[in-house]
Amino acid sequence: MKKLLLLSAVTGLTCMLQAPASFALTGGISAEENAKLRAEYPMPSAEMLGDNCSACHGTNGAEFNEAMPPLAGMDKNNFIKLMKEYRENKFPSIVMHDVAHVFSDEEIEAMGDFFAKQKPEQWTRPDWNKSIKQHAEEHSHE
Amino acid sequence: MKKTLLISALALTTGFTQLASANEHAAPQAQAWTLQQWHQTQNNIPNGNISKGAELHKQALCMTCHGENGVAPSRNAPSLAGNNIDYTFKTLKDYQSGLRNEGHGKSAVMIAAAQSLTQQDMADLAYFYAEQTLQSKAPAQALSSSTERLVRKGDVKRMITPCASCHGVHGEGNEITPALAGQTAHYFIRTMKAYKIKHRTNDINQGMGQFTHDLTDEEIHALADYYASLSK
Amino acid sequence: MNKITRRDLIKLFGTTALSTGLMGASSLAFASKSAHIVIVGGGVGGAASAKYMRLLNPDVRITIVEPEPKYIFCPGSNEVVADFDTLESLTVDFNTLKSRYAVNIIQDRATEIDYAAKKLKLAKGDVLSYDKLIVSPGPDFKYDAVEGFSKQLAEGNFPAAWHAGPQTLVLRDQINALPQGGTVLITSPVDPYRCPPAPYERASFIANKLKTVNPTAKVIILDSKDDFIFHDVYLDYWEKMHGLGTPDARIEWISKKSGGHVTKLDTKNRTLTTANGQVHKGDVINIIPPEMAGSFVRMNGLSEGDWAPFNSKDFSTKRDKDVYIIGDSAAADPMPKTGYIASNQAKVVTKAIHAELTGKDIGTPFITNNCVALAADDWGMTVAETFRYAGNNKPFEESYIMSDPTKNPFYRHIRAEVAKNWQRTFRKDIYS
Numbered sequence: 001m002k003k004l005l006l007l008s009a010v011t012g013l014t015c016m017l018q019a020p021a022s023f024a025l026t027g028g029i030s031a032e033e034n035a036k037l038r039a040e041y042p043m044p045s046a047e048m049l050g051d052n053c054s055a056c057h058g059t060n061g062a063e064f065n066e067a068m069p070p071l072a073g074m075d076k077n078n079f080i081k082l083m084k085e086y087r088e089n090k091f092p093s094i095v096m097h098d099v100a101h102v103f104s105d106e107e108i109e110a111m112g113d114f115f116a117k118q119k120p121e122q123w124t125r126p127d128w129n130k131s132i133k134q135h136a137e138e139h140s141h142e
Numbered sequence: 143m144k145k146t147l148l149i150s151a152l153a154l155t156t157g158f159t160q161l162a163s164a165n166e167h168a169a170p171q172a173q174a175w176t177l178q179q180w181h182q183t184q185n186n187i188p189n190g191n192i193s194k195g196a197e198l199h200k201q202a203l204c205m206t207c208h209g210e211n212g213v214a215p216s217r218n219a220p221s222l223a224g225n226n227i228d229y230t231f232k233t234l235k236d237y238q239s240g241l242r243n244e245g246h247g248k249s250a251v252m253i254a255a256a257q258s259l260t261q262q263d264m265a266d267l268a269y270f271y272a273e274q275t276l277q278s279k280a281p282a283q284a285l286s287s288s289t290e291r292l293v294r295k296g297d298v299k300r301m302i303t304p305c306a307s308c309h310g311v312h313g314e315g316n317e318i319t320p321a322l323a324g325q326t327a328h329y330f331i332r333t334m335k336a337y338k339i340k341h342r343t344n345d346i347n348q349g350m351g352q353f354t355h356d357l358t359d360e361e362i363h364a365l366a367d368y369y370a371s372l373s374k
Numbered sequence: 375m376n377k378i379t380r381r382d383l384i385k386l387f388g389t390t391a392l393s394t395g396l397m398g399a400s401s402l403a404f405a406s407k408s409a410h411i412v413i414v415g416g417g418v419g420g421a422a423s424a425k426y427m428r429l430l431n432p433d434v435r436i437t438i439v440e441p442e443p444k445y446i447f448c449p450g451s452n453e454v455v456a457d458f459d460t461l462e463s464l465t466v467d468f469n470t471l472k473s474r475y476a477v478n479i480i481q482d483r484a485t486e487i488d489y490a491a492k493k494l495k496l497a498k499g500d501v502l503s504y505d506k507l508i509v510s511p512g513p514d515f516k517y518d519a520v521e522g523f524s525k526q527l528a529e530g531n532f533p534a535a536w537h538a539g540p541q542t543l544v545l546r547d548q549i550n551a552l553p554q555g556g557t558v559l560i561t562s563p564v565d566p567y568r569c570p571p572a573p574y575e576r577a578s579f580i581a582n583k584l585k586t587v588n589p590t591a592k593v594i595i596l597d598s599k600d601d602f603i604f605h606d607v608y609l610d611y612w613e614k615m616h617g618l619g620t621p622d623a624r625i626e627w628i629s630k631k632s633g634g635h636v637t638k639l640d641t642k643n644r645t646l647t648t649a650n651g652q653v654h655k656g657d658v659i660n661i662i663p664p665e666m667a668g669s670f671v672r673m674n675g676l677s678e679g680d681w682a683p684f685n686s687k688d689f690s691t692k693r694d695k696d697v698y699i700i701g702d703s704a705a706a707d708p709m710p711k712t713g714y715i716a717s718n719q720a721k722v723v724t725k726a727i728h729a730e731l732t733g734k735d736i737g738t739p740f741i742t743n744n745c746v747a748l749a750a751d752d753w754g755m756t757v758a759e760t761f762r763y764a765g766n767n768k769p770f771e772e773s774y775i776m777s778d779p780t781k782n783p784f785y786r787h788i789r790a791e792v793a794k795n796w797q798r799t800f801r802k803d804i805y806s
């Protein structure tokens with residue numbers, strides 16, 4: 001965390017217009033620099049992006065019975081619409097504007113696909129021992 | 143959780159008046175309602191201001207979870223659009239007092255959200271939601287005969303009164319009986335199960351609790367799908 | 375159907391450590407050619423590595439080396455200090471990792487890496503062969519940065535309580551026993567250290583508690599810095615709730631500039647001396663020492679200076695491409711040293727390893743940090759930080775948005791609740 005805290009006049013102002021109650025402190029690289037870095041390297045995979053959300057939204061977006069809504073099985077278009085609204089700061093949010101402001105359209109769509117594919121259920125207990133045993137048997141040539 | 147309520151009462155005395163002034167009802171009142179107490183409260187619900195309610199819906203962060211105009215954006219949160227003034231008002235009071243507390247993070251965050259609402263705020267919000275319409279997102283359902291029986295006739299053997307007798311033939315509700323038409327199915331199921339296992343106990347005389355004891359999971363799911371398919 | 379004998383197992387794991395409980399997951403039947411991923415440390419970074427490795431790959435063998443039988447989470451431990459949460463609720467065991475994710479747990483301390491032979495030596499004498507080694511042993515503390523302070527004192531009457539455990543409870547009991555009108559001294563170290571807002575969160579919680587049980591008591595933060603994260607929010611809170619800036623302030627923050635940097639502890643007189651010679655007397659003294667990479671990291675030549683550098687693409691160490699460094703020991707600036715970061719680094723490392731094992735490209739790494747901190751049970755704040763990859767030999771580039779002292783009470787209340795929810799989802803994401 002860089003120690004220099006810039007109160008960005010621009011962001012502060014737009015936030016004030018849309019969400020007068022809170023305008024946050026922002027810092028680090030600018031949106032343009034962010035876009036430049038995005039263009040320079042291949043897009044991180046959907047899992048790479050989506051796994052960053054799991055400490056709040058549950059592993060693979062599964063239901064953890066908490067305030068943060070589960071994302072697994074969410075309708076892709078709905079996901080994209082919400083993420084873009086958060087990104088544009090269309091309405092005040094708890095944390096999601098702060099999370100979403102860095103993502104490109106493509107990244108949002110990739111995550112939308114990723115979460116839509118997950119099962120909308122409680123974080124279950126897959127028996128990995130069992131599946132590993134099975135796997136080992138299938139691959140055993142001894 | 144109970145501790146939260148005490149501490150927040152303290153915090154409120156620092157008085158941020160921009161959106162909400164210090165609330166005389168912030169002290170815990172987690173006692174069950176008597177019908178008489180409710181009637182008294184009901185008679186004193188302030189007149190709500192719809193445009194103030196709309197603004198508060200945004201600024202108090204209700205919108206980020208409950209969606210534009212109180213139409214839930216996903217399966218997580220309930221829709222508030224089109225619900226009755228009395229029901230919304232009572233529910234917010236119950237969250238503020240901690241009487242409604244299903245014991246999971248979803249109700250804990252609602253308790254937190256309700257902490258700094260004044261009576262007037264609650265009325266403004268309730269009037270605002272009542273003014274919105276809720277279109278069903280689910281396809282129309284062919285009602286199975288067993289679900290239809292529960293809704294319209296009840297089940298004498300299990301002492302289940304027909305849902306429609308209180309919630310209305312179109313799931314529109316009345317006063318403190320909530321509208322069910324168009325409600326998020328996931329939420330419907332979650333809250334019915336919470337009544338069933340007595341995690342939700344804010345209903346007067348545990349009226350709803352009684353009807354859920356003997357409902358099976360399949361019946362609850364079918365009822366949820368049915369009501370989700372109605373519009374109001 | 376093939377029966378696996380003890381000799382096969384020794385062959386599989388390349389070790390004689392079977393007697394030490396290596397076969398925690400008793401029904402393991404791996405193909406013998408599968409890779410062995412060994413993890414040093416069963417804390418946040420280590421445990422997240424084990425679980426996410428398994429989610430990606432059912433074939434690999436996964437072993438965690440961890441000296442403690444259980445892990446106690448630090449997030450939530452300030453609540454324990456102020457006595458409104460318990461250590462029990464922050465404690466997890468390794469049973470789920472064993473039974474659900476087929477992870478072997480060896481209760482021992484890793485001591486030495488034989489890079490050439492790709493072997494890891496353990497304190498009790500066992501030796502493990504690894505294909506990939508993930509190192510996440512957390513930090514060590516520089517006790518000697520404060521003259522007169524030591525590990526022994528921290529484990530005695532001068533708890534640092536910067537790793538949740540027995541010291542947390544000693545500090546809690548000392549606060550509970552604080553004489554009326556007494557003083558609590560808390561030192562806050564130079565950057566970088568684990569969980570940047572935590573000293574200020576701790577100070578706030580203690581002051582909140584004293585407000586009701588011991589209203590004339592006082593908390594003084596002696597800081598080795600002039601600024602800290604959420605500075606504006608905490609100062610605003612302290613002004614509103616604890617009279618900061620008035621003669622009766624219940625909390626006082628002394629920056630480095632104003633002489634806050636502590637150099638010396640006098641245990642007999644219970645005083646701290648600062649760089650400019652000021653002497654502060656404390657009934658409770660909580661020194662949070664500066665940090666450096668864990669001793670395992672430093673002893674094995676993985677660190678340069680205090681921390682271990684790595685290749686940004688996959689967190690492999692500069693020393694050896696099959697040895698990875700994550701968590702608090704890594705030289706990851708501008709990433710802060712948080713559990714959130716450690717767990718997300720684990721998710722990158724495991725993807726990199728899986729990609730390599732399956733002959734695919736590692737892809738571009740991407741990491742975020744989200745800190746949800748508290749000033750009180752109902753006063754929350756957040757920071758969301760994103761780290762973009764900027765080249766294998768360059769640090770990640772950061773951008774962030776964080777809370778300011780808002781007048782909107784809904785933000786504070788709801789964010790505080792989200793913070794509490796987060797502690798639980800975070801634990802579940804790693805250990806369930």
Ligand SMILES: Cc1cc2nc3c(=O)[nH]c(=O)nc-3n(C[C@H](O)[C@H](O)[C@H](O)COP(=O)(O)OP(=O)(O)OC[C@H]3O[C@@H](n4cnc5c(N)ncnc54)[C@H](O)[C@@H]3O)c2cc1C
Nearest residue numbers: 415417418419448449484511512569701702711712713714
């Ligand atoms: C008071 C406090 C509050 C905090 N709050 C938050 C918060 O709200 N959010 C957040 O994200 N972070 C928080 N943190 C920071 C977080 O706890 C750390 O950043 C995180 O634990 C780092 O993970 P790690 O894997 O590097 O180390 P650890 O989690 O400390 O795990 C290291 C493990 O390695 C083991 N080990 C050490 N040496 C060896 C060896 N030689 N061989 C084998 N095993 C070994 C240790 O026993 C330990 O179990 C907080 C920290 C503190 C002190």
